[in-house]
Amino acid sequence: MSTPIDxxxxxxGNVxxxxxxDHRRFEALMRDLRDSTSDRDGVRKALAALHVAHAEAEEKHVYPQLRRKDAITEHEAEHGEEEHAEGHEAMLKVLELKGTDTQAFDDAVEELATALNHHLTEEELTILNPAREEISEEVLVRLGEAFLTERNSQLDADCGDIDNIRRIVAAAEREGLLDDDDEDSED
Structure with missing residues (x-):
C-alpha cells in the first residue's frame, strides 16, 4: 500500500x-484528509504509513534513550505510547471505511484529528521540550539517525498496510495501552 504522496x-538531523x-507533515495530511476535493483515499494511506513509521521509531529509539538520560519519566514515555495506540486505533477506523464521502468518514476523521492533535501538542510540550533542555546536540543527532533509520525502514516495509495496523491495535489492546472505559460504560 505504498503512496505517491511524499x-x-x-x-x-537533530531528532x-x-x-x-513529521508533526508538520501530519498536520498537512490532516488538512488534506478533511478536504473533500482531495484524494482522500491516497491521503489516508499516506497518513497511516507515516503514523506507524513515526510512532515505531519513537517507541524503539527516542523514548527509551530519553528515559535513560532522565530527560523524561517512565510515565511520560508510557503516556506517549498510549497516545500512539489511540492514534493507531482512530487511524484504523478511517482506513476501514469503504467510502471517503460519507458522514461516517468525516466523523472518523474528526476523531483521528482530535487524537492526533492532542498527541502532537502534548509530545512537543512534555517530551521534546525536556529533550531540548537535557540532551546534548551530539546525542540528539545520533538519536536522529536511529529515528530515521527505523522510520524509513518501516515505510519501506509498507507499515501502513491495514492488516499491519490491525495487528498493532490488537497488540496494544492486549498490552492494556487502549482505554476501554467507553466500552465498559455501555455494558
Whole structure:
C-alpha cells in the first residue's frame, strides 16, 4: 500500500527537528484528509504509513534513550505510547471505511484529528521540550539517525498496510495501552 504522496526521506538531523518535521507533515495530511476535493483515499494511506513509521521509531529509539538520560519519566514515555495506540486505533477506523464521502468518514476523521492533535501538542510540550533542555546536540543527532533509520525502514516495509495496523491495535489492546472505559460504560 505504498503512496505517491511524499512523506520525506531525510537521512540525518537533530531528532527534535526531525520529529517536528513529521508533526508538520501530519498536520498537512490532516488538512488534506478533511478536504473533500482531495484524494482522500491516497491521503489516508499516506497518513497511516507515516503514523506507524513515526510512532515505531519513537517507541524503539527516542523514548527509551530519553528515559535513560532522565530527560523524561517512565510515565511520560508510557503516556506517549498510549497516545500512539489511540492514534493507531482512530487511524484504523478511517482506513476501514469503504467510502471517503460519507458522514461516517468525516466523523472518523474528526476523531483521528482530535487524537492526533492532542498527541502532537502534548509530545512537543512534555517530551521534546525536556529533550531540548537535557540532551546534548551530539546525542540528539545520533538519536536522529536511529529515528530515521527505523522510520524509513518501516515505510519501506509498507507499515501502513491495514492488516499491519490491525495487528498493532490488537497488540496494544492486549498490552492494556487502549482505554476501554467507553466500552465498559455501555455494558
Amino acid at each position: 512523506l520525506g526521506r531525510p537521512v540525518s 527534535i527537528d526531525l520529529i517536528l518535521d
